[in-house]
Amino acid sequence: MNNVKRAPEGEKAPLLSIIVPVYKVENYLPKCIDSILAQTFTDFELILVDDGSPDNCPALCDAAAKKDARVRVIHQKNGGLSAARNAGLDAARGAWIGFVDSDDYIAPEMYEVLYQAVQSTGADLALCDYAEVDEAGKPCPPMHVSLSEEELTGQKLLKRASGLMVQLAWNKLYRRAIFTQLRYPEGKLNEDLFLIPEVCLQIQKAVVVPKALYYYVQRGGSIMSGNKTLRHFDAAEAAQRYWECLVENAAYDALANAAQYVMGCVSRIYRQLSPALRKAPRSREMLRMQFEVVSRTRRYCTVPGGLWLQSWLLWHFPQTYSWLRDMKG
Template identity: 50%
Template structure:
């Protein structure tokens, strides 16, 4: 890498692709080719694939370059290691497409991942599309228990915001975004749970979304991944991320989802506290986390968000994402009938 700066391979084709797919790459040599092959096999072909090598110390840089040599739609960015947020941000800086999609480098996409979401978004005039996803193990085998959490449905902004307390709405993948949603937005760097921090900001910009029922994204459960590490002070980023989500709901007047958003803040701050050392419990970061919880609690009461119906929604959300989404649909239907 010359002078420590990013190096970017040029896309051979002239003109703006319809979709840019951004894949941050770091120490996934075992799974990377499977991920790349699933993207290059898409039935929708007008895309560029941006592989961002985040200074990976294994054979990933060579695998990325090999992919670029065999398919002109592939562009490769080689950069110094800075974390997944810096990699996604580098991809966003380089993206040329009218639409943006993200895929994690140990995951795979179904052949119609792009085609079905792109078609649905255009037909419904939505600012982004979101599809159902399922979990696979390290061998690529589909794990039991997958649920179709999304329906083929149109979601105005208010309904999108209500649903972002569900994990499917908190991750960057399983979605296709209009470029304008991400303009001048970047993932927070040096933060854990950066997805949950940024997604509410994106949704606050979106006038509408559309759901796609099909399982189009395969999320791989990998032992030792970033989502399965021990509790440290860094885990308090989870509290901050959920507070950011809570704040977007509060600022947009979505009172009926505030209980569901406050619950993870309350449970996380005390669960993390219990797993920290006595010295860590006295740290400024721990005090900051308690301040987030306190502010959220005061705002919840101020907004009069604590009602039996809203408490029930929070319980349902904690127990079953699918049931919570069904509850959101039923309540939306009732609101439409009364307007």
């Protein structure tokens, strides 16, 4: 059972709840917490979810709560990132929700800028750009495509959800009502992509703030770094579900791009598996799945011939496909 530091009875609910899942990040957590407490937007509660961290993180969380009344702490048995976010959502009191990963940090004005954006446009969600930095805070080459300033319907945002800036949970401000019936899938990697299509379907309008207000720290030993295992095919499963969501909502003009995204996920993960794992039933199933997605896409829209050929080759001759990709570099 969760051990939650409760807010005092009768206390006015904050406007914003910022949820930070915490696990084995004792070297990064103080900077993360400090960046949140330094926000120019001050009407918030910070919910630190200690997900059974075995290091000094639980003590750091409790120390932060003693220093600042806006900090609430949940101590729970380790359940993974989704379970920690869900625990934060269950405890949140704010009308707006934000997420920050505990090894990252944010600009002082982040939530003020995002809140002003939703207030001035009537949007249900605001998303900002982010900067990729190393552990020393030095800029890294960006791995994502930025979006320009604009207002989008939920349907239009859904069509762009193969892009990282849309997928990610932590560069956004959400109207709390979005999560009334939604929670992150527990036990899965790439939980952001699993949920973002459903988020898009819950909103009328989103607004893009094309300014890097979030600092994503690239480090070794994080959930998404290191050698690939069969679990990493969760990304391909999430991409497949995204493709199905587009079909269900008749967003056919985005299907070819989504099919290419599915194939790319499977290809990237498969080529980083050990020879033994490449022979595993799940690997074969993912190879078959990506070809089925590309083939089915042709029922709804035009698919580039090169994409279909690559998909066919990956399904039927994966070793040859991998060799050709490695040769290409």
